[in-house]
Amino acid sequence: xxxxxxxIKKEVAQKVSKKINLKAALSLATGALFGTSVTTGAVGxxxxxxxxxxxxxFLLYSEVDRVTAGEAIVAGTKTFSNDEVLNLKFTFDTLTxxxxxxAIAQPKAQTFTRASGIGRxxxxxxxxxxxxxxxxxxxxxxxxxxxxxxDNVTGSVGGHLSKEYDYLxxxxxxxLAYDFNRKNSTFSMGISYFSDTFTPxxxxxxxxxxxxxxxxNSPEWDDEFAxxxxxxxxxxxxxxLLIGFTQVINRRMITAFNxxxxxxxxYLTDPFKVVSVLNAEGLAQDYIYENRPDSRVKQSTFMQxxxxxxxxxxxxxxxxxxxxxxxxxxxxxxxxxxxxxIPVGRASYIEPHIRFYQQSAADFFxxxxxxxQLPVDFVSADYRIGEMSAVTIGAKxxxxxxxxxxxxxxxxxxxxRPTNGGFEEPEALNGLDTTPVIDAIIxxxxxxx
Amino acid sequence: MMKKNRTVNLTKKKDGYGINFNAMxxxxxxxxxxxxxxxxxxxxxxxxxxxxxxxxxxSRYDTQSxxxxxxxxxxxxxxxxxxxxxxxxxxxxxxxxSDGLFDISSGVLRxxxxxxxxxxxxxxxxxxxxxxxxxxxVGWHKVIFDKQSISLPxxxxxxxxxxxxxxxxxxxxxxxxxxxxxxxxxxxxxDLAVTGPRDNEQxxxxxxxxxxxxxxxxxxxxIVAIKQGALATxxxxxxxxxxxxxxxxxxxxxxxxxxILHAPRSITTVAPxxxxxxxxxxxxxxxxxxxxxxxxxxEITYWARR
Amino acid sequence: MKVNKxxxxxxxxxxxxxxxxxxxxxxxxxxxxxxxxxxLAKKExxxxxxxxxxxxxxxxxxxxEASSGGKSFGGGGCGCN
Numbered sequence: 001x002x003x004x005x006x007x008i009k010k011e012v013a014q015k016v017s018k019k020i021n022l023k024a025a026l027s028l029a030t031g032a033l034f035g036t037s038v039t040t041g042a043v044g045x046x047x048x049x050x051x052x053x054x055x056x057x058f059l060l061y062s063e064v065d066r067v068t069a070g071e072a073i074v075a076g077t078k079t080f081s082n083d084e085v086l087n088l089k090f091t092f093d094t095l096t097x098x099x100x101x102x103a104i105a106q107p108k109a110q111t112f113t114r115a116s117g118i119g120r121x122x123x124x125x126x127x128x129x130x131x132x133x134x135x136x137x138x139x140x141x142x143x144x145x146x147x148x149x150x151d152n153v154t155g156s157v158g159g160h161l162s163k164e165y166d167y168l169x170x171x172x173x174x175x176l177a178y179d180f181n182r183k184n185s186t187f188s189m190g191i192s193y194f195s196d197t198f199t200p201x202x203x204x205x206x207x208x209x210x211x212x213x214x215x216x217n218s219p220e221w222d223d224e225f226a227x228x229x230x231x232x233x234x235x236x237x238x239x240x241l242l243i244g245f246t247q248v249i250n251r252r253m254i255t256a257f258n259x260x261x262x263x264x265x266x267y268l269t270d271p272f273k274v275v276s277v278l279n280a281e282g283l284a285q286d287y288i289y290e291n292r293p294d295s296r297v298k299q300s301t302f303m304q305x306x307x308x309x310x311x312x313x314x315x316x317x318x319x320x321x322x323x324x325x326x327x328x329x330x331x332x333x334x335x336x337x338x339x340x341x342i343p344v345g346r347a348s349y350i351e352p353h354i355r356f357y358q359q360s361a362a363d364f365f366x367x368x369x370x371x372x373q374l375p376v377d378f379v380s381a382d383y384r385i386g387e388m389s390a391v392t393i394g395a396k397x398x399x400x401x402x403x404x405x406x407x408x409x410x411x412x413x414x415x416x417r418p419t420n421g422g423f424e425e426p427e428a429l430n431g432l433d434t435t436p437v438i439d440a441i442i443x444x445x446x447x448x449x
Numbered sequence: 450m451m452k453k454n455r456t457v458n459l460t461k462k463k464d465g466y467g468i469n470f471n472a473m474x475x476x477x478x479x480x481x482x483x484x485x486x487x488x489x490x491x492x493x494x495x496x497x498x499x500x501x502x503x504x505x506x507x508s509r510y511d512t513q514s515x516x517x518x519x520x521x522x523x524x525x526x527x528x529x530x531x532x533x534x535x536x537x538x539x540x541x542x543x544x545x546x547s548d549g550l551f552d553i554s555s556g557v558l559r560x561x562x563x564x565x566x567x568x569x570x571x572x573x574x575x576x577x578x579x580x581x582x583x584x585x586x587v588g589w590h591k592v593i594f595d596k597q598s599i600s601l602p603x604x605x606x607x608x609x610x611x612x613x614x615x616x617x618x619x620x621x622x623x624x625x626x627x628x629x630x631x632x633x634x635x636x637x638x639x640d641l642a643v644t645g646p647r648d649n650e651q652x653x654x655x656x657x658x659x660x661x662x663x664x665x666x667x668x669x670x671x672i673v674a675i676k677q678g679a680l681a682t683x684x685x686x687x688x689x690x691x692x693x694x695x696x697x698x699x700x701x702x703x704x705x706x707x708x709i710l711h712a713p714r715s716i717t718t719v720a721p722x723x724x725x726x727x728x729x730x731x732x733x734x735x736x737x738x739x740x741x742x743x744x745x746x747x748e749i750t751y752w753a754r755r
Numbered sequence: 756m757k758v759n760k761x762x763x764x765x766x767x768x769x770x771x772x773x774x775x776x777x778x779x780x781x782x783x784x785x786x787x788x789x790x791x792x793x794x795l796a797k798k799e800x801x802x803x804x805x806x807x808x809x810x811x812x813x814x815x816x817x818x819x820e821a822s823s824g825g826k827s828f829g830g831g832g833c834g835c836n
Binding site: 055056057059061071073075089091093173181182184185190192240242246247248249250251252254256258260262298300301302304306308317319321323325331333335341349357359362384385388390396410414416438442444446 | 785786787788792794795797799800802804805806807808810811814815816819820821822823824825826827828
């Protein structure tokens with residue numbers, strides 16, 4: 001007999017001659033049999049596990065001196081026996097606070113009519129005009145059904161419904177994914193269609209017409225105001241095509257490549273936004289409602305890589321992606337997004353995140369119009385389609401709780417910096433902040449169970 | 450001998466796969482929590498082939514098996530490999546620990562005790578002479594073995610049935626761990642073990658059948674949650690004799706040749722390895738009336754049904 | 756309108772994507788065996804490891820910037836842009 005077994009036999013015999021400690025003796029014997037060291041077992045009582053997996057989150061978005069929004073999501077996922085998955089999601093969000101109306105700052109105070117046509121608001125000299133009439137509450141429902149269609153093909157269909165006080169959106173989507181190369185590669189193709197109806201308070205303004213500024217209590221107001229309106233509501237429809245390819249590179253790395261093509265048709269103008277008409281010195285003479293084309297074709301290419309590092313780099317997972325978008329309005333954008341999931345201890349993780357964004361202005365974007373440039377075709381001073389760059393920096397902390405639940409907290413800082421895309425500013429605008437920066441804090445708490 | 454059914458079936462489960470096959474006269478199951486069908490197939494292949502390998506090697510019903518070679522050796526030396534040596538060693542230690550109650554050479558006693566729960570009253574109930582004759586062929590101390598070979602008196606038989614299935618479970622777990630870090634559960638006819646908890650530290654949920662499943666009233670299964678280690682059940686649910694109103698289970702006292710009296714119907718124990726759990730359950734049963742007390746004193750986690 | 760520039764850019768990007776896809780499909784030696792999927796199976800290695808966070812972020816950036824989607828459908832959805 002080999003030495004190891006001899007020793008163990010002696011030890012076992014010794015244990016037997018004293019009070020028999022079965023557990024320990026058997027552990028030794030088993031260890032000898034399998035040539036392994038023994039680990040301790042653990043058993044507990046249990047209750048039936050739920051089949052639904054719920055994810056809930058509450059987010060607060062708050063811009064300095066501007067908009068504040070809160071959003072809550074409750075989503076449930078149920079997996080059925082044949083690999084079928086049902087996902088239902090309910091979203092509630094509410095928005096309040098002032099946002100820019102498109103007009104530019106002036107060395108004097110400015111007065112505007114509220115979007116609803118009732119009442120006025122005044123912007124002090126030197127400040128960017130903000131309309132604070134926006135209070136919006138929105139409810140959204142999504143449903144998605146995914147199931148295997150054949151051995152290597154998975155199909156998915158879904159619906160979307162979103163309702164705000166003045167906005168209704170209905171959508172459908174469908175997708176097919178094909179796995180090959182021992183499931184190391186997946187090719188997928190999906191389409192979606194959304195139909196939106198917009199019924200803003202105050203109706204749809206006549207594009208490029210002057211904003212009527214005056215006493216909304218006067219008897220002639222309603223008629224005069226109605227003359228500046230062309231309809232009570234407008235529609236738009238969005239059709240998307242998304243083609244994707246994912247590839248497992250090796251045990252630690254997976255990559256994805258997407259191409260998307262999107263066509264939007266209908267009313268794409270923002271009915272609440274105006275453009276300042278300035279004289280040669282730069283003083284505002286008029287405010288005209290913006291006008292955007294009635295179609296927009298957007299395309300984007302997207303690539304992503306995820307890599308799981310080993311012990312030498314904290315076993316972290318790195319996620320880096322790049323998206324390039326271009327459209328027929330002349331807007332190009334680059335987005336680089338990266339996050340790192342770093343495990344902390346046995347049950348928690350920390351996830352730092354950084355995102356860079358840069359976009360060029362739409363062809364018809366201008367921060368203001370000089371009188372003698374009129375008439376114009378399409379025009380908008382909405383900084384959101386102007387030249388800008390933005391940075392998001394933040395971190396998430398998550399902890400796994402008993403019973404497989406997870407609690408996480410996320411805090412991010414979003415800094416958006418519009419830049420002057422080569423527009424020469426007239427004298428009166430000297431010294432004024434014509435590209436105001438937006439700083440926002442994003443705070444989120446999530447709970448999954 | 451029945452033709453062996455050696456097919457492996459793969460079924461998709463809620464969040465993983467189940468692999469089913471038959472071995473050691475029991476339904477066998479491997480559960481793996483993975484979305485990867487290929488991985489499930491692979492682990493299923495490895496485990497089923499390992500279990501069949503052990504069955505082929507140690508089954509006393511298989512004329513080609515090592516066990517049969519030993520049992521037909523007629524006193525000669527039979528060469529053994531390391532695996533067999535380690536198993537014999539383990540059996541030896543169990544013999545010591547149980548003070549001779551657990552004895553893998555006691556299989557021959559089945560010649561006088563035939564158990565069939567169905568029409569138990571009319572089974573042949575042996576007399577003391579029959580038992581004494583067979584008892585001469587029982588006795589682990591008569592077996593001589595070392596790393597290379599084994600010899601035992603003619604007509605003595607070894608029966609690995611008491612440890613074979615549990616050993617196969619533990620070997621399967623080791624094999625599964627070599628090939629994946631995904632949670633795996635191996636269940637060979639009620640003796641089972643897991644590689645670790647399910648995702649998110651979730652326990653596996655195992656239902657333990659109540660001993661009396663013949664009646665119309667279907668008693669509730671007991672659900673046990675297991676995160677680590679193994680579970681084995683020893684019992685006489687279906688195999689027992691009734692004579693003069695006394696129920697005799699099929700677990701035999703190797704020293705007296707008689708069934709253990711007043712043992713629980715079944716004992717389920719928990720231990721880090723399945724073979725340990727199995728021995729503990731059997732040792733518990735061998736204490737008969739004292740089963741629960743014995744297991745409690747030894748601080749073993751168990752469930753007993755009477 | 757900068758139509759021609761867009762057309763050239765489109766063509767270039769489609770070619771770039773095609774090249775990527777073709778060269779990847781040609782490398783069917785890339786990938787893992789089923790038993791090497793331990794790390795890939797982890798939740799953190801899913802392409803979208805937190806769909807709720809992604810949905811919330813998408814909504815914010817859709818309201819504040821001119822781009823949307825890319826990873827998933829951009830879609831309509833709300834009256835924010």
